[in-house]
Structure formats: C-alpha cells, structure tokens
Amino acid sequence: MLAVDKQNSDYLYRQVIDLITQNLESGTLRPGDRLPSLRRMSRQIGVSIPTVRQAYVELERQRKVESRPQSGFYVRHRASNPMVNTSPGVRPSAQPVPIGGRGLMERVYDGLHQPGVVPFGIANPCMAKPAAKALHRTMKRVMARAEERSLSYAPTMGEPGLRRQIAYRYLDSLGSGVDPESICITNGGQEALLLALRAVAGPGDVIAVESPTYHGLLELIDSLGMLAIEVETCPEEGVIIDALRQTLDSHPVAACMFSTTLSNPLGVSMPQRDRERLVQLIDERDVVLIEDDVYGDLLYDDARPKPAEFYSRSGNIMTCGSFSKTAAPGYRIGWLLAEKYRDEISRLKRSFSCSSGLLQQLTLAEFLASGDYDRYLKTLRPVLRCNAQRMSAAVARYFPAETRTSQPVGGCVLWLELPASVDSEQLFDEAIAAGISIAPGLIFSPCDRYRNFIRLSYGHPWTDETEDSLRWLGETVAAGA
Amino acid sequence: MLAVDKQNSDYLYRQVIDLITQNLESGTLRPGDRLPSLRRMSRQIGVSIPTVRQAYVELERQRKVESRPQSGFYVRHRASNPMVNTSPGVRPSAQPVPIGGRGLMERVYDGLHQPGVVPFGIANPCMAKPAAKALHRTMKRVMARAEERSLSYAPTMGEPGLRRQIAYRYLDSLGSGVDPESICITNGGQEALLLALRAVAGPGDVIAVESPTYHGLLELIDSLGMLAIEVETCPEEGVIIDALRQTLDSHPVAACMFSTTLSNPLGVSMPQRDRERLVQLIDERDVVLIEDDVYGDLLYDDARPKPAEFYSRSGNIMTCGSFSKTAAPGYRIGWLLAEKYRDEISRLKRSFSCSSGLLQQLTLAEFLASGDYDRYLKTLRPVLRCNAQRMSAAVARYFPAETRTSQPVGGCVLWLELPASVDSEQLFDEAIAAGISIAPGLIFSPCDRYRNFIRLSYGHPWTDETEDSLRWLGETVAAGA
Numbered sequence: 001m002l003a004v005d006k007q008n009s010d011y012l013y014r015q016v017i018d019l020i021t022q023n024l025e026s027g028t029l030r031p032g033d034r035l036p037s038l039r040r041m042s043r044q045i046g047v048s049i050p051t052v053r054q055a056y057v058e059l060e061r062q063r064k065v066e067s068r069p070q071s072g073f074y075v076r077h078r079a080s081n082p083m084v085n086t087s088p089g090v091r092p093s094a095q096p097v098p099i100g101g102r103g104l105m106e107r108v109y110d111g112l113h114q115p116g117v118v119p120f121g122i123a124n125p126c127m128a129k130p131a132a133k134a135l136h137r138t139m140k141r142v143m144a145r146a147e148e149r150s151l152s153y154a155p156t157m158g159e160p161g162l163r164r165q166i167a168y169r170y171l172d173s174l175g176s177g178v179d180p181e182s183i184c185i186t187n188g189g190q191e192a193l194l195l196a197l198r199a200v201a202g203p204g205d206v207i208a209v210e211s212p213t214y215h216g217l218l219e220l221i222d223s224l225g226m227l228a229i230e231v232e233t234c235p236e237e238g239v240i241i242d243a244l245r246q247t248l249d250s251h252p253v254a255a256c257m258f259s260t261t262l263s264n265p266l267g268v269s270m271p272q273r274d275r276e277r278l279v280q281l282i283d284e285r286d287v288v289l290i291e292d293d294v295y296g297d298l299l300y301d302d303a304r305p306k307p308a309e310f311y312s313r314s315g316n317i318m319t320c321g322s323f324s325k326t327a328a329p330g331y332r333i334g335w336l337l338a339e340k341y342r343d344e345i346s347r348l349k350r351s352f353s354c355s356s357g358l359l360q361q362l363t364l365a366e367f368l369a370s371g372d373y374d375r376y377l378k379t380l381r382p383v384l385r386c387n388a389q390r391m392s393a394a395v396a397r398y399f400p401a402e403t404r405t406s407q408p409v410g411g412c413v414l415w416l417e418l419p420a421s422v423d424s425e426q427l428f429d430e431a432i433a434a435g436i437s438i439a440p441g442l443i444f445s446p447c448d449r450y451r452n453f454i455r456l457s458y459g460h461p462w463t464d465e466t467e468d469s470l471r472w473l474g475e476t477v478a479a480g481a
Numbered sequence: 482m483l484a485v486d487k488q489n490s491d492y493l494y495r496q497v498i499d500l501i502t503q504n505l506e507s508g509t510l511r512p513g514d515r516l517p518s519l520r521r522m523s524r525q526i527g528v529s530i531p532t533v534r535q536a537y538v539e540l541e542r543q544r545k546v547e548s549r550p551q552s553g554f555y556v557r558h559r560a561s562n563p564m565v566n567t568s569p570g571v572r573p574s575a576q577p578v579p580i581g582g583r584g585l586m587e588r589v590y591d592g593l594h595q596p597g598v599v600p601f602g603i604a605n606p607c608m609a610k611p612a613a614k615a616l617h618r619t620m621k622r623v624m625a626r627a628e629e630r631s632l633s634y635a636p637t638m639g640e641p642g643l644r645r646q647i648a649y650r651y652l653d654s655l656g657s658g659v660d661p662e663s664i665c666i667t668n669g670g671q672e673a674l675l676l677a678l679r680a681v682a683g684p685g686d687v688i689a690v691e692s693p694t695y696h697g698l699l700e701l702i703d704s705l706g707m708l709a710i711e712v713e714t715c716p717e718e719g720v721i722i723d724a725l726r727q728t729l730d731s732h733p734v735a736a737c738m739f740s741t742t743l744s745n746p747l748g749v750s751m752p753q754r755d756r757e758r759l760v761q762l763i764d765e766r767d768v769v770l771i772e773d774d775v776y777g778d779l780l781y782d783d784a785r786p787k788p789a790e791f792y793s794r795s796g797n798i799m800t801c802g803s804f805s806k807t808a809a810p811g812y813r814i815g816w817l818l819a820e821k822y823r824d825e826i827s828r829l830k831r832s833f834s835c836s837s838g839l840l841q842q843l844t845l846a847e848f849l850a851s852g853d854y855d856r857y858l859k860t861l862r863p864v865l866r867c868n869a870q871r872m873s874a875a876v877a878r879y880f881p882a883e884t885r886t887s888q889p890v891g892g893c894v895l896w897l898e899l900p901a902s903v904d905s906e907q908l909f910d911e912a913i914a915a916g917i918s919i920a921p922g923l924i925f926s927p928c929d930r931y932r933n934f935i936r937l938s939y940g941h942p943w944t945d946e947t948e949d950s951l952r953w954l955g956e957t958v959a960a961g962a
Contacts (some may be wrong), residue, residue: 102828109831113636124634132629140621148613151809153605155594187668187813187834194833202706203684219832225683328632330839332668347583350590351700352675353668357838358811 012047016055035073069382077393080405083235096206096229099222111432118469121437125459139363158185159361165368184336189294189322192336196318200288205254212444214264228446238270241277255288262295265415265455267408279311294322299410300385315340331360387458398474412459419481422452493528497536516554550863558874561886564716577687577710580703592913599950602918606940620844639666640842646849670775670803670815677799681769686735693925695745709927719751736769743776746896746936748889760792775803780891781866796821812841868939879955893940900962903933
C-alpha cells in the first residue's frame with residue numbers, strides 16, 4: 001500500500017477510503033480478507049485511529065466491508081441474491097384449510113434431537129457461555145436466598161417480580177407502560193400462543209396466518225381443531241395489508257396470528273405505516289390480532305418497534321414474548337400481554353398447567369434487573385448479524401446461482417428459495433442421513449407450498465463444520481436441480 | 482405407676498400393655514399425653530427396651546396410642562366421625578353438564594396466594610427442609626456438569642434419563658415394566674391431564690368424573706368445551722363400579738377421569754377387586770380411562786397398587802403422575818404414561834408447550850437415581866399420617882358433633898361434611914377474612930353439590946396456628962349451624 005502525505009483530517013479520511021477501494025478493485029484485497037487493524041493502518045499512513053475507524057465504518061455502510069465482533073473489519077463476501085416480491089395480493093385459491101403434513105413435522109423434530117447433527121433446522125440462537133455462566137450464578141443466588149420457597153407453586157399468572165421486570169422493559173424500550181397485572185408468565189412462547197388462541201377461538205374457527213409462517217403455529221391450530229388461511233407476505237415487509245383486507249372480506253376470520261417484528265422464517269419487520277394500517281384494519285373489523293413477538297429482542301439495528309397493541313384503540317390484541325430465543329430455551333419461560341383478556345387467560349393458564357416454574361422465574365427476574373440480560377443481548381446481536389452475512393455469502397458461493405434468500409434484519413434464520421425443481425422434503429432426508437438438519441419449506445405452509453424452499457438457522461457458533469455442511473447442501477442442491 | 486416383678490418376656494409384654502390400658506381407663510393418661518419413653522419405661526419396670534417397644538406397637542395396633550416420628554408414642558385423640566356410604570348408585574338426575582362456578586374458583590385461588598394465609602386450601606404436602614436442601618445440591622451439581630446444555634431445549638417427550646428413572650420406579654414398586662419411550666414428561670400433572678384428555682376427546686364430549694372430584698379437572702373440562710357427568714363414589718372405596726356401569730349405559734361417555742389411588746378430595750384407594758372390574762368394564766365398552774395418579778407415592782401404608790393400565794388388555798388407559806405433591810411443585814414436572822397414544826401425545830405436547838424444563842428434569846433424574854427421593858418419601862409419609870390423625874382429632878374436638886370426615890389412607894387432605902345448614906361458600910369468605918384459606922365443597926362438583934362440605938389440607942407443618950385456626954373454623958361452623 002502507498003504512503004500518503006499528512007493533510008487535514010477530512011482529506012485523510014477520503015484517502016483511507018480510496019486506498020481500500022483501489023485495493024478491492026484491483027483484487028489485492030479479496031472477499032474474506034481482514035483489513036489492516038486500525039492501529040496498523042493509523043501507523044502506516046500517519047492518520048489518527050478515530051479517522052481510520054470513521055473511514056472503515058463508511059466502507060461498511062457502502063457494504064464493501066463488514067465488522068466482526070472482537071475481530072476487526074473484513075472484506076464482504078458476495079451476498080446471496082435477495083428474494084423480491086413477485087406475487088403480491090391474495091392468490092385466488094386462498095381458502096381456510098385444515099393442517100396436514102404431520103409425518104414430515106415428526107421427522108423434522110426427530111432429526112433435531114439426533115446427537116451430533118449440524119443444527120440448521122432449529123431456530124434458536126447459540127447459547128454463548130457468558131449467558132450460561134451468568135444465569136447459573138444468578139440461579140444459585142436465588143436458591144440460597146429463596147430456599148424452600150423456590151420449590152413451591154408460583155402464582156397462576158406468574159411471579160410478580162418477573163412480571164414487573166418485563167413491564168419495565170416495555171417502558172424502557174418503547175416509552176409505553178404495560179400493567180404488570182396484565183402479563184401472564186407462560187411455559188415458553190408456545191404456551192402463550194396456545195392460551196391466546198384458545199381464549200378467542202374454538203374448533204372450526206378460521207385463523208389467518210402469514211405465508212410462510214412458523215410451523216409450530218400451524219401445529220397448534222391443528223391441535224385445537226381450527227383451520228388456517230394464508231395471507232400473502234412481501235419478503236421485505238411481511239404481511240401485505242391489502243391482501244389481509246381481501247382475506248377478511250372473503251372469510252369469517254376469528255383471529256390473525258402474525259409476527260410483525262422478525263417473522264419466522266422471513267426475518268423481516270413490518271414498516272411503521274403498515275403497523276398502523278394493520279391495527280386500523282383489525283379495529284375496523286373487530287378481529288383479534290395475536291402477535292408472536294418472540295424474536296423482538298434480536299433486531300440487529302433499529303430501536304425495537306412498538307408491538308401493535310400500543311396503537312390499538314379496541315384492545316383486541318395480545319402479544320406473545322419469550323426468553324427462549326434470547327436467554328434459556330430450557331427454562332421454558334415466555335409471557336403473554338393479555339390486556340383485556342386477562343381473566344380468561346388466568347383461568348386457561350390454571351386449567352392447562354397451573355403455573356410456570358418458579359425457580360426460573362425468580363432467576364430471570366434477577367437476570368433482567370441486574371442488567372445481565374441486556375449486556376448479553378448486546379454481545380449476541382452482532383454475532384448473529386455476522387453469521388447472517390457469512391451464511392448469505394456461503395449460499396452465494398455454494399448454491400446454484402438462481403437461489404434466492406431472505407434478508408433478515410434480526411433473529412437467526414435464513415429462508416432460501418431453491419431452484420424450482422428441488423424437493424426440499426427429499427433434500428431433508430438426504431441431509432439428515434449426512435448428519436445435517438434443515439427445515440423443509442413445506443412445514444411453513446398449510447397448503448403444500450414452499451416445496452422448493454428451506455429454512456437454515458445461523459444461530460449456532462460458526463465453525464468449519466458449518467461451512468462444510470453448507471457446501472455439502474449447496475452441491476447436493478446443484479446436483480439435483 | 483406401679484413397679485412389676487421381673488418375669489418372662491411374654492408376661493412382661495402383657496404387663497406393659499395392661500399398665501398403660503389401666504392408666505388410660507382411669508384417665509391418668511389423657512388424649513395427647515406422651516407415653517413414658519421406651520428407655521424410661523424399661524428402666525422403671527425392669528423390662529428390656531425391645532419388649533416395651535413391642536407392647537407400644539400392639540397398643541398402636543389397638544388404636545389406643547399413636548407414634549409420632551422422632552418424638553415417641555402418644556395417647557390417641559378421639560377421631561372424628563367417619564363418613565359412610567349413604568347414597569350408593571347413580572342419582573336419577575345425573576346428567577352431563579357444563580361446568581359453572583368460575584367466580585368462586587377465582588376467589589379460592591386468589592385467597593391461596595395472599596401472603597400469610599393459613600394454607601388449608603392447597604392440597605400440597607409441606608416442603609420439608611431435607612428435600613429442598615437435597616434438590617438444591619443436586620441442581621448445582623447438574624449445572625456444573627451440564628453447563629450450557631442444561632439451558633437448551635429438552636426433547637419433546639422429555640429427558641431420556643428422567644423417563645428411564647420413572648420407568649424403573651414402576652418396575653421396582655410394581656414388578657411391571659413400562660417402556661420409557663411411552664412416557665411423556667409434562668408441565669406438572671395438570672398438563673398431563675390436558676394432553677391425555679385432548680388426545681381422546683373434543684368439544685361437546687362427555688367426561689365421567691368422580692363425585693366429588695378434583696376441581697382442576699373440572700376447570701380443564703370446561704376449558705376444552707367438554708361436559709362432565711358425575712359418578713357416585715363410596716367414601717371408603719371410591720368410584721362405585723355399578724354406578725359407572727349405569728352411567729355408561731345411559732350416556733355416550735368419551736373418557737373417564739378417575740383417581741383410583743388416593744382420589745382428591747376423598748383420599749381413598751380403590752380395592753383390588755374393583756380395579757379389575759373397572760378395567761374390565763372400560764375394555765368392554767371401549768371407553769378410555771385417564772387415571773390421575775399424582776398422589777400415588779403418598780400412600781401411608783400398603784404397597785402401591787398397580788395403575789389400572791397394568792390390567793388392561795385394550796390399552797385404552799393413560800396414567801398421569803407428578804413430582805408436585807412429593808418433591809417440588811415449583812419445578813412443574815409431571816408425566817403421562819401415554820402407551821398406545823404416544824404419537825398423538827408427542828404431537829400435542831409439542832404444539833402446546835414444545836417441551837418441559839430441562840434443568841428440572843436433569844435434577845429430578847439424579848434425585849431419583851441417588852435414592853434421595855425415596856429417602857424423602859420415607860420421612861414425608863409418617864409426618865402426613867400423623868398430621869391426618871391430628872386434624873381428625875381437632876375436628877372431633879372443635880367442630881359440631883354431626884360433622885363427618887373422610888378417612889384418608891394417604892395424601893394430605895381431609896374432606897369434611899358439615900351440618901346441612903352450613904354454606905361453605907360463605908364460610909370460605911369469612912375464613913379468608915380471618916386469614917385462613919379453605920377449599921369450599923362446591924368447587925368439587927359441576928352440579929352445585931357439596932355446599933355443606935369443605936376440604937382441609939394437612940400438608941403443612943403442624944403449628945399452634947394450625948390448631949388455633951381449626952378451633953376458629955369449628956367454632957364458626959358451630960355458631961352458624
């Protein structure tokens with residue numbers, strides 16, 4: 001690299017950018033290469049460290065380089081092709097349907113728990129050591145302090161201390177108050193969905209879901225004897241409000257179950273204007289909205305958007321949250337903002353499972369109050385964002401060129417559209433036999449759609465095995481396509 | 482007391498018995514008095530300690546005295562009047578009914594969680610320190626060993642180690658094998674009941690229940706939109722099989738939910754011959770039996786009877802168990818012997834709550850394997866039996882003479898029939914205002930029966946407050962009767 005004259009800061013800042021850009025264009029710096037450290041660059045061209053950092057950040061904004069936590073700046077890989085909105089509006093054939101595909105779902109879950117399998121199939125962020133250590137430490141403190149009480153029943157709606165902490169978080173991040181009394185602590189987000197759905201709908205009722213949607217939601221709708229109707233989404237913005245309006249015009253929908261923030265598997269977040277339109281529509285039609293907000297704390301960038309219920313006048317909205325995606329899946333602790341359905345939810349919670357684990361509730365209350373939870377999120381989010389870029393790059397490198405992917409703005413899953421000829425159920429079987437779990441597209445729809453789609457999780461630590469497994473998947477897809 | 486001559490052992494043994502009996506008859510020893518210690522008696526009358534012990538045990542068999550753990554032998558109190566079977570057979574009016582009484586149930590639960598309330602209303606044994614200490618120690622070991630893994634999802638059906646331990650226990654106590662693969666770990670016994678019921682029945686279906694029955698079962702039937710039909714019981718032997726036969730003859734019953742061992746609130750256990758007749762009837766009519774066996778480990782005396790499913794040829798039986806009544810209610814860990822319904826139960830469990838808490842499962846597996854659980858049961862059972870006698874004596878002492886009680890052979894609750902004029906809902910309100918929680922009889926029936934009944938728990942450590950509260954209750958009942 002050339003040395004440059006000392007000049008004023010702005011000029012030097014441009015010099016750094018030009019220097020890196022030239023090296024990128026000439027191929028001296030290639031995808032995956034590490035940029036010189038701030039200190040080294042500073043010394044080499046006689047520019048202050050803050051100026052070099054400023055230049056690197058600008059290059060990151062231009063998507064030429066990327067920062068990796070505790071490591072430095074790297075030349076970005078070519079990213080995979082993004083999905084774009086090709087079929088807006090409701091398909092004419094959208095009808096309420098019962099849920100099928102039980103056999104495949106069973107095989108997917110069996111695969112996940114095979115020992116030693118590469119876990120692309122489970123949408124759960126890696127458990128980094130800091131959280132495990134901090135949680136264990138906190139739990140030991142709770143056991144020492146609460147003694148026998150920590151073994152007794154929690155109140156039906158949950159430990160007041162944890163409900164207060166959750167309410168504080170909404171106040172902190174959203175500036176809007178939530179009454180701790182309207183929060184019900186549940187056995188993970190899944191039970192929150194169960195309670196919310198059972199509270200407002202019965203067998204035979206029609207539930208509107210995103211297409212594609214979380215498979216656990218479809219299983220739940222099935223278990224309660226209800227029907228699902230798909231609502232079209234746009235891969236960049238989630239549910240298409242006009243499509244929802246058409247659905248509500250044509251069918252008697254009892255409830256909508258959507259993820260307005262970080263839908264699964266798309267990983268997108270609904271823009272503000274659509275949130276307002278959604279709530280307006282819901283209020284107009286007197287339909288209940290159940291928000292699945294379990295990934296909300298894993299947005300990479302922006303401030304967390306307010307759950308829909310903060311806009312609603314009717315209050316026909318419940319929001320489900322969870323600590324399974326951000327702290328400890330094995331604790332089985334989630335929550336439901338039950339609001340005006342509080343009494344009904346309390347009755348259902350009691351009759352379905354009495355109450356949730358007290359020791360975990362006491363531990364999480366302390367984990368939140370101490371700031372440990374937020375500190376952990378601060379280290380988790382950049383790791384996930386970095387993994388997202390790596391996975392997108394690996395798809396670009398190993399998968400057929402016509403493969404398209406979602407552009408997740410948070411969470412830990414990538415949604416892939418493979419060449420049309422690929423059968424992801426068959427791919428799933430081959431992958432499991434090779435020790436790799438994936439989530440085949442079919443399980444994300446009640447209508448036999450997404451046969452050539454798969455969902456891959458990048459929530460686990462990135463290793464050579466991760467890279468090798470992605471190469472194997474890409475080559476297998478290419479060979480079959 | 483008189484000194485006696487040294488003679489042969491059998492003669493001396495009779496001497497001790499006669500001496501105590503004379504003192505009892507003369508009123509020198511009165512109800513509640515402690516008998517001289519074995520050592521003192523031995524020294525005083527020149528008899529060996531084993532001979533004195535043998536004599537005391539014979540007096541206990543004659544129900545003249547009672548032993549209290551770690552304390553000695555005491556003169557028995559007069560016991561309360563036992564309930565007897567006054568209305569065998571189905572009442573002509575027995576019809577399937579929806580469940581009512583939500584408001585009262587709500588008040589009962591609210592009352593339970595008021596701080597400082599005397600907890601006669603909750604059917605849960607005291608948490609003795611040894612179990613809390615041992616469980617905490619075990620959990621710390623698990624955390625140290627399993628590290629991050631202990632925070633991750635358990636398999637849907639549960640941690641294999643715990644399922645094996647539960648299967649071993651059936652093998653040990655019953656000599657009959659259970660396949661660990663057919664056991665599903667649940668969020669307490671309540672979720673086991675939910676899964677079992679949902680697997681075999683749907684909205685509008687009729688479920689046969691004991692009369693009186695556990696209120697949480699009635700709430701569950703209500704939450705699933707089903708109807709309950711009561712089957713008469715006999716206070717000494719539980720469900721009357723001929724009454725059940727009449728019910729099955731007259732109504733399309735989808736499932737029976739019974740506690741064949743230690744029903745709640747009666748605390749009785751079905752005799753062997755009735756168990757066989759029950760299973761035969763179930764098999765004949767192709768009706769499903771769901772056994773609520775959560776108190777089974779708390780039988781005071783006899784070897785644990787086999788759950789009904791060990792007699793069944795059809796396999797139309799599921800059995801629900803729990804650690805909430807014997808180890809840690811707050812862990813929320815129970816189980817379901819799902820047998821031939823295994824696949825359906827797995828699907829339901831996944832869609833309702835994904836899986837149960839892993840850390841608690843690992844801890845209980847080790848708690849069972851180490852023998853700590855059985856050691857704890859051995860100390861818990863005699864404490865509960867002793868409390869049962871004390872409570873029966875207190876009822877005899879403080880309540881109106883026409884009060885009758887159940888004769889529990891295990892568990893931790895006493896079922897009281899008060900004078901016919903007593904309204905237990907009103908008594909509940911007065912008791913809560915006085916800082917005492919009780920369970921009013923109405924919540925144990927879907928048919929507005931048992932208005933003059935209450936259930937009292939003796940599962941908590943016996944203190945002066947316990948005695949005072951029972952006196953208050955008895956006097957209040959007497960004043961209102």
